[in-house]
Amino acid sequence: MKSKVAIVRDVDIEERTRRAVELIGGIEKTVGRGDEVLIKPNMVGGFPSETGETTDPEFVRVIVEMAFEAGAKKVLVGEGEPFVSMEELKRRFVNRAIPSTEPLHTRYKRILKKTGGKLIDFNADRWETVKVPNPVFFDKIQVARAVLDCDVLIGAPVLKTHHLAGITVALKNLYGVIPRSDKGRYHRLDRVEEAIIDINKVRTCDMVIVDGTRTILHWGRIDEYLETKQLNLTLAGFDPVAIDAVSAKILGINPESLRFLIWAEEHKLGTADLNRIETVGITIEEAYRGKMMTSVEYVNRKFSKIHLLNCGACTGCFGRIATALNRIDDSGMKEDAYIFMGPDVRSIKEKGKVFLCGNCAAPTIYNKRKGIFIPGCPPDLRPLLDEIKKIGALIK
Ligand code: SF4
Numbered sequence: 298m299k300s301k302v303a304i305v306r307d308v309d310i311e312e313r314t315r316r317a318v319e320l321i322g323g324i325e326k327t328v329g330r331g332d333e334v335l336i337k338p339n340m341v342g343g344f345p346s347e348t349g350e351t352t353d354p355e356f357v358r359v360i361v362e363m364a365f366e367a368g369a370k371k372v373l374v375g376e377g378e379p380f381v382s383m384e385e386l387k388r389r390f391v392n393r394a395i396p397s398t399e400p401l402h403t404r405y406k407r408i409l410k411k412t413g414g415k416l417i418d419f420n421a422d423r424w425e426t427v428k429v430p431n432p433v434f435f436d437k438i439q440v441a442r443a444v445l446d447c448d449v450l451i452g453a454p455v456l457k458t459h460h461l462a463g464i465t466v467a468l469k470n471l472y473g474v475i476p477r478s479d480k481g482r483y484h485r486l487d488r489v490e491e492a493i494i495d496i497n498k499v500r501t502c503d504m505v506i507v508d509g510t511r512t513i514l515h516w517g518r519i520d521e522y523l524e525t526k527q528l529n530l531t532l533a534g535f536d537p538v539a540i541d542a543v544s545a546k547i548l549g550i551n552p553e554s555l556r557f558l559i560w561a562e563e564h565k566l567g568t569a570d571l572n573r574i575e576t577v578g579i580t581i582e583e584a585y586r587g588k589m590m591t592s593v594e595y596v597n598r599k600f601s602k603i604h605l606l607n608c609g610a611c612t613g614c615f616g617r618i619a620t621a622l623n624r625i626d627d628s629g630m631k632e633d634a635y636i637f638m639g640p641d642v643r644s645i646k647e648k649g650k651v652f653l654c655g656n657c658a659a660p661t662i663y664n665k666r667k668g669i670f671i672p673g674c675p676p677d678l679r680p681l682l683d684e685i686k687k688i689g690a691l692i693k
Pocket of ligand 1: 609615656658
């Protein structure tokens with residue numbers, strides 16, 4: 298049977314969200330009488346929802362109301378560190394005007410008050426260490442107790458790109474149910490995509506309703522974000538992997554290039570194969586609102602001496618390399634650097650230092666590629682950064 302994903306466009310957030318949920322059979326398919334429901338929105342950094350970074354509180358209100366209408370006894374809305382002051386927000390919004398004067402958590406509390414739903418901070422909860430069955434990398438994961446205690450977990454992410462993972466929608470949204478120290482540790486270990494799957498193996502969502510009111514490019518630092526696009530979409534489905542595959546297509550990203558999505562399918566969290574996904578409502582093509590800048594284009598636009606060439610790479614190369622390069626100052630480079638990645642590297646005519654990153658781009662006696670080979674799948678990025686430093690790049 299195909300996984301079903303509803304896509305609805307309407308300027309009215311309530312109208313389109315209710316319609317999307319109806320199209321997949323209604324919230325009653327997961328929420329029963331007397332259930333305790335936990336909704337996990339994306340409130341990352343406390344950024345106002347007008348930026349496209351975080352889930353609109355009105356969107357969450359609609360889900361809370363639908364859950365109560367289906368007979369839920371208790372509805373909680375949980376996020377890690379949702380309480381961010383305006384002073385803290387000003388520090389994060391270095392060069393941008395903040396499009397709201399009310400902190401996001403205050404808006405959530407005010408709007409949820411009318412519904413009976415309650416906002417909770419996972420950090421004020423207990424963390425539980427859980428063994429991961431057949432993990433991708435982490436044997437054990439710490440998660441918020443509330444995630445384990447609820448009868449029904451509903452993901453309410455936003456529809457947006459992510460510098461490392463390519464997108465952050467259904468599966469990546471659960472990165473918010475682990476302690477802050479682990480978030481940092483997984484980043485330092487360069488194992489974010491692995492952690493996404495292992496968290497979802499502990500507890501994945503029973504239903505995902507995506508707030509596609511807006512989207513934002515998420516490639517560089519927050520003060521460098523270039524555009525927020527109004528999309529007026531809601532996506533809904535019971536298969537978080539299918540939701541991510543459809544979301545990627547809507548954002549103009551090939552789902553097959555997302556490593557974590559390939560692992561998600563291997564680990565039976567759902568299907569990422571668009572041939573096995575049925576979309577209802579409008580089509581992916583109708584939802585797609587024109588090409589957005591990719592992480593690779595973002596890097597190439599930012600630098601004059603560094604040129605990134607994506608020849609069919611997955612996030613293990615293009616996500617990690619684009620992210621690592623964001624820490625570089627290329628102004629003092631004596632030579633141009635051409636960084637190739639992916640299996641489809643053809644002829645190399647560039648003048649300057651050529652790098653072949655990752656096993657897919659490896660030189661062989663048949664392809665006769667010439668350049669400094671950075672091996673690995675995914676490649677170790679330290680040798681690449683060291684080589685670029687030798688020709689004058691500064692690592693910030
Ligand atoms: S080398 Fe590995 S990480 Fe890089 S593009 Fe190929 S498969 Fe992806």
